[in-house]
Amino acid sequence: MRWDNLRLDDGAGPGPAAPLIERRAIARTFDTPGFRGMTFYEVQARSIINRVPAASRMPFRWTVNPYRGCSHACVYCCSGDTPILMADGRTKPLREVRVGDRVYGTRREGRHRRLVVTQVLDHWQTVKPAHRVALRDGTRLVTSGDHRFLTGRGWRHVTGGGPGERRRPHLAPGDVLVGTGRFAAPPKVDDDYRRGYLYAVLHAYGHGQGRGQGQGRGQAGPHQVVGLPAGDAEVLARVRRYLEHFGVHCEALRGPAERGGEGAGVGGAVAVAAAERPARCPRRPSRAWQTGLLAGLFDTGAGGDHAVSRIAVADAEMFGMLRRALAELGFAHTLDPTTDCTDAGAGAAPRGVRLTGGLRERLRFLHAVGPAAASRWPLEGAAVAGEASLEVVSVEPLGLQAPLYDITTGTGDFIADGVVSHNCFARRSHQYLDLDAGADFDSKIVVKVNAGELVRRELASPRWRGEHIALGANVDCYQRAEGRYRLMPPILEALRDAANPFSILTKGSLILRDVPLLVEAARRTEVGAAVSVGSVDRELWRLVEPGTPAPDKRLEVCAALNDAGVRCGVVMGPVLPYVSDSPAQLEETVRRIAEAGATSVTAITLHLRPGAREWYMAWLREHRPDLVVPYARLYRGGAYAPREFQERISQRVRELAAKYGIDRRSAGHRGQAPPGPRPSGGPSSGGPQQLSLL
Known part of the structure; x- marks a missing residue:
């Protein structure tokens, strides 16, 4: 869907909206093997400390993301396509819809809104900050803050768009969208x-x-x-x-x-x-x-x-x-x-x-x-309405920029993954970053080259209250590109000098380069870190996380940070059902995590959101075709495995953490203030807050 939100709050609290970035961007490519096929867009950002909306369930309020997009290329970290209901009853990814295609829109007839066939008049792509709308039935819609969906109370934007009276009608938890419910996955043709x-x-x-x-x-x-x-x-x-x-x-x-x-x-x-x-x-x-x-x-x-x-x-x-x-x-x-x-x-x-x-x-x-002649059941004239299963559960920013698509139709709307979506109108000037030609989350990386300068300036603002800032919560700030751009040192220096509490989540080993800065910051404020290690199986790592440091290297990072006095835990995720969740595999991973001296371990079972689901299932069909049917059953309810399945894994990891003493090590750190003066105003703990989200 369209990323229409060219304007964001300046990041330091209420105030007038400002353009996110300057109009000019420098596109660079590098010949080194690690960056082959990737384009880096160097931009001058207007703001850097991003506020998490109050409607979000995230346990922290502020993030810093010096990069948009990620060069790690994890199998389960790719953005996907929204399925659109076509006139023949089938679906097609929004990125593949073309001008002239016939799709279903809606038209009000008396008290009812009914499906009608309409034509696609325009189709385009742009790149904007994304939000995710989560519905009770498991639907996950990724779109811009300006996009609109039809609710029982009328059309609502995804976000309010501005403070005070300038805020427009927007989605909130409890709103019920109009539609049919999310579309089922197509059958596996074996x-x-x-x-x-x-x-x-x-x-x-x-x-x-x-x-x-x-x-x-x-x-x-x-x-x-x-x-x-x-x-x-x-x-x-x-x-x-x-x-x-x-x-x-x-x-x-x-x-x-x-x-x-x-x-x-x-x-x-x-x-x-x-x-x-x-x-x-x-x-x-x-x-x-x-x-x-x-x-x-x-x-x-x-x-x-x-x-x-x-x-x-x-x-x-x-x-x-x-x-x-x-x-x-x-x-x-x-x-x-x-x-x-x-x-x-x-x-x-x-x-x-x-x-x-x-x-x-x-x-x-x-x-x-998946019949060949789906049009034998005509849909035109069928009524659509709101259902309890289409209740909005949350609206949250993804903290990254990614390519989104949109269309204009004759009815002014279309059906996106089972909900009525308002179409938008082309604004070609949005594409000044030249990110419309096959842009992808893992191949088009936006680099905010002035990130350090902005962090220092915004921390010094009278409006800033010294709250905890989470780094790497959305996009890994120590991805491979950081080795070339070195955005983190000036960011850490600014946080250190302001004695502002922060935490970092990463899969990258580049964080070790900045250990001296982290130690200095930990003497002045609360600093927490965590590395992500879903499994210690090297063969599995080569298949699903080809662009990341090996699991043992990440555990070495954890050990080095703790040895240096920077508290570091492990996010054990994603745990892949039937692939890396056997009792022996879980125990071996937790044992290795304990040996690395981790202060905590938190298990996360694989999420298969739209887009990630398609990529991961394609990987599964290639490497583990025997698991395609079990996965279809396990995730038939949506992006998440059943709660009891997740809880079994989490409980087993908690028991193993107790067995290997990780829980006692974590308890030993609880309540201990880092050396040096404490900041005024900020929350008492940042690292655990970020980890509790995960």
């Missing part, structure tokens, strides 16, 4: 899915031409030919593609022209003897097979309008399979008495079902099952 799809389609059309003697509908035999309707081009293309995947050659699927024009109205035919093996029904169908079956049954028997979602089948046996698959995959349904059953015999049960649950369940089916 061999089981393909087999289930082929079974449904080939058997549905098995009563076509050329069936062998003595064979009933849906029975494959050596002489059976299945005819596929010419009007189902998408279905025909998918069947061809899936058969080719299983080695059934294309010539087995013949169009009417290739057969001399016989079989009018038939778009293709396949000899079932060649396709019988991939289309066979297993004794114990997997969830993927049943998902493919539902997609095939939809493509051969779906019907209805904006209010009715119907699937009809050709025979009683397939009808039973349809109902079992719907029940197994959690789709509520009822019998459809209107289904035509004239050939079923007297007293036969209906051979059709209706999906219940309204628009939300219809979309969940389309997206989770």
Whole structure:
């Protein structure tokens, strides 16, 4: 979505808004291997101490981020795309939407707001400070502070935008957005899915031409030919593609022209003897097979309008399979008495079902099952409203700049991951940083070259009250680029000279360069640090955190900081379910953390927010395909694993921390004031506050 917020508070409390950065930026690239493919945008920032909104659940109020974007390139730290509801019922990432595409918007009709098809008139990209809107159903929307969503109280901006009377209507916890709820993840198209799809389609059309003697509908035999309707081009293309995947050659699927024009109205035919093996029904169908079956049954028997979602089948046996698959995959349904059953015999049960649950369940089916002809259930005219599950839980700044996209539509809105989103209008002047050509969080890094000067100036402001400042809470301030730009030393010097309490969270070993400054600061104020170590498995580290120092190197950082008198704990995260969370792995990691002298350890189970989810699942499919289905089940409720799952890991880590004495070491530090004078005005503890967030 669009980063429209060119103006931010100056960072030192209430006051007039000011542009975030100067208009000019210097773009640099470096030939060194560590920075290959990356662009650094050197900017003169107007402010540096960023205030965390009161609506946020973060336990600290102020942050400093000398960088926007990160060069660590962690698998689970990449920004993602917001899915947009297209006119054919499918979704497309916002970055891939193009001018001329048809999407769903809304139009008010009387007391209701209904879906209507509209056209994309404009599409663009820019880079702005991001906020994350979290909803009760697990939806996470990343957007600019100026973006608007429709609530039961009307359109609301993401943030207020200014102090006092100048603040505009904006989202707050408790607001309920209007929409359908977040979109389901698409199915994994594996061999089981393909087999289930082929079974449904080939058997549905098995009563076509050329069936062998003595064979009933849906029975494959050596002489059976299945005819596929010419009007189902998408279905025909998918069947061809899936058969080719299983080695059934294309010539087995013949169009009417290739057969001399016989079989009018038939778009293709396949000899079932060649396709019988991939289309066979297993004794114990997997969830993927049943998902493919539902997609095939939809493509051969779906019907209805904006209010009715119907699937009809050709025979009683397939009808039973349809109902079992719907029940197994959690789709509520009822019998459809209107289904035509004239050939079923007297007293036969209906051979059709209706999906219940309204628009939300219809979309969940389309997206989770992935049929080829999703438009057979038209959505236009369906009503959208607010639901309790779309209640806003939090609105928080991400503390970074990243590429966001937006569109203009004919209705003035569109459906973004299940909520009604107001479209915005192109302001090409936003792109003066030249960050619109494939900009990415891990390849386009904004560098605030005057960060140290700004920190010193803002700490000296009469409005500044000496509160705790968290560094590295959003973007790692000791990422690799810091070795070249050296922004942290003047920042630390300013904090030291002002005796301002602060804490640092990092994965980088560059923090050791600044140990003398940290020690000097710790003599004057409270200084805390933490390193992030999710696992000590080096092979796993190479796969998921290729741009970061190795885990043992980070633990050496922890030991060195504590030896120097700078309290340092460990954020043990992310712990990857089924990958790094076995009892033996957890114990080995905590044992190594204890050996490093960490003052605390806090476990964090992997979060899969939109964007991160897609990247991580792609990694999983490549390296651990056996875990794709377990992950789909574990994270089916949203970005977070179930609370009880997270608590089991946290409790185990707490027990291990007690076993290896980390809890006693932490308690020994509690309440101890660092040497030197204490600042006036600031909170009593900064480091634990930052770690408690994590």
